[in-house]
Amino acid sequence: MPTSDDGRAPARDALTDLILTLFRVNNLTLTWGDRMVAPLGLTSARWQILGAIVYAERPQPVAWLARDLGANRQNVQRIVNELEKDGIVAFETNPHHRRAHLVVLTDKGRRTYEEALRLYVPRAEALAEGMAAEDIAAARRVLDVLRAKLEAEEG
Template identity: 75%
Template sequence: MTDLILTMFRVNNLTLTWGDRLVAPLGLTSARWQILGAIVAAERAQPVAWLARDLGANRQNVQRIVNDLAKEGLVSFAPNPHHRRAQLVALTDKGRQTFDAAIRLYAPRVEALAEGLALKDIEAARSVMTMLRQKLEGDENAQE
């Protein structure tokens, strides 16, 4: 298990570096791209705390990046009818165009990464990662 965890750390670092290089021409980093992706996946505006939860990330870090994205016109804030202080984060047209451009860069590169890998192996790896995530989230909730 330790070897798997060490490999996951290494792959995570390499993936973030790969993503940073991929989207740098768009003025993005992997972290900014992930947040734009979480906003797109949510299908409706959400507060920063919900985006952070969906990403498994620290709320303060997500808030800092969202603020940077807002300064660049990629996201905007809207009043939250359910919570006066927790504004909703929405993608702007510029944010959607930037995210779509990132996906256009990503698609051929991820296809190249998948080349030579059996679908069943990819599915098995995803299954193991999902189970580990669930166990770790369970540990996290047990400690709160």
Template identity: 65%
Template sequence: MRNSKRTPAGDALTDLILDLFRLNSRMLAAGDRLVAELGLTSARWQILGAIITAERPQPVAWLARDLGANRQNVQRIVNDLHEEGLVAFETNPHHRRAQLVILTDKGRQAFDASMRLQTPWINNLSDGLLLKDIKTVHQVITALQKKLEGNDESEEQS
């Protein structure tokens, strides 16, 4: 086994990734608290958002791909949302078994209510942060996502 050392950038990125793991946990907990009164969780809210932002109705597998999430986990949450009347299923003309997930009026209302709660929360959270710093972090995260997605594709082809 080679005894290799991380580059300074590798060390810094390791520290950033560990901080992102901690931040993700705190963001999910904060999101859960924020939308709890609406009967939502961060995961449910995130899936409702993915449905809304999609250009057209999508099957669960596509929603999972867009979220970078496990299809089985997304399916379980979509099923819960369906039981509560927040989403419905529509026939997919391109695939008999992969139904399309659509938002119901109740789902749209829940998402809109969550976004009304999110606005003052996010404005408060961003207070004191520089816009240019936020944009730089966003660029770094986007670049890392693209690199990881490229690695995922090359591993699948192997």
């Protein structure tokens, strides 16, 4: 790509390379996660939702989980419904909204999530080997800024 006089082309080109790499890494990460948690009856998407439930400060409705994940509410609802059928999550009455039930982990769900973490930790340690924590943190900061800009465009 030709460089423009405003000096933004190098940053634009670097961002394009980053985005293309993100697409590839995202696909590889989802496949990696799917293989890891498949023995538990999970997929990366199911596991991601369990994580959102665990890390929420309090039980949340599906719409809030979807917002926190940056995901489509209908897709999250479909997965939550599947998890409920499998006894991994349950719905509780929401005192603030009659129709938007709260999603909570069942005992089976908590055990499943903890088992997924047990599988994840050694694999994450192996992936992190040879990478400096500072470099990982810098990459996270760049991705946080990119996410914030993309969210602002949607606003």
